[in-house]
Amino acid sequence: MAPRHSADSTAAKSALRDQVLAGRKHRPLDAAADVAASISRVALAWAPVRDAATVAAYVSVGSEPGTGLLLDALVAAGKRVLLPVVLPGLDLDWAVYAGRDSLAPAVRGLLEPTGERLGVDAVGQADLVLVPGVAVSSTGDRLGQGGGCYDRALPRVTPGTPVAVVLYDDEVGLAVPTDPHDVRVGFAMTAGGVVALTTTAG
Template structure:
């Protein structure tokens, strides 16, 4: 990665993180409800019976309501667990979701750990992002876990990144390892983007 791209990404991430930190609890709750509605509709539209999602942190657009609801409706939900080698393990979400603090302070499930290839047979992936561009490029938070996961998949399912409405941008700084997504889910809409991820 060139210094210029790395610097641009760092600056943009800092700005996006600051904006997220300024949201009120009421704004976050409203966003989480909107995300849950959008994701439920996306699952219905795609007919997904097995999905991967993640447990949102306090500043991310909330996904926990959606995960709880999906499990209650009988959808198999895989949740990521970070590893020291840069790969993701997975655990199946259940009714009494036990959560612990994982690497980087992220909320992660406690339970039977499935290896990195477990995500290979999901019908839909829902992943975090700092921002998404109109051409489908995704800016993550700089650790590369999801880029590595997506890049190693043979057959990619539809992949949607969850962001706030203000984080859908015209373009983003990018590097060779950055992976595109199929679309973005915000609290108010779900958009399929120009560059399909599969």
């Protein structure tokens, strides 16, 4: 079942999303590699990453903070990396990342792994989950691209597993409109470091 949104929250989310994405388009292209390298360094220095055997992550596209270096660094560090595969109903299946040659173009301009599908519940195997986003509030309210994929997938994450949204520094701590189905995240990861968010029951 698709998440239900109120008209007010939908409009507010769209306005904030448009604002942030417009800002991303104006970021210097020559800084993208530095951001990706910094995010990789930040991630590998974070204790939950160091301690994880399996990490659920994703392939960045477009103007998103780059995750390509991070994915390869995780594999080089001996981690099992799970990547999402978008299903027709916008739920997420998962497959193991086996290097950049194992990725193929998919729906919504994404790159997805071509390996064996592990099922929608495979994200529950992860010791750490890294998710994309557009913005996050100081209390962990995450704004995504609007498809609701992660609102479907995150309830399957094992309770207590760290979940971090990967963003630019100035996209953390914004006032994010919410709906009852929205799933909060516990951390924001940026090129500047990892920020613990004050999540509350909701």
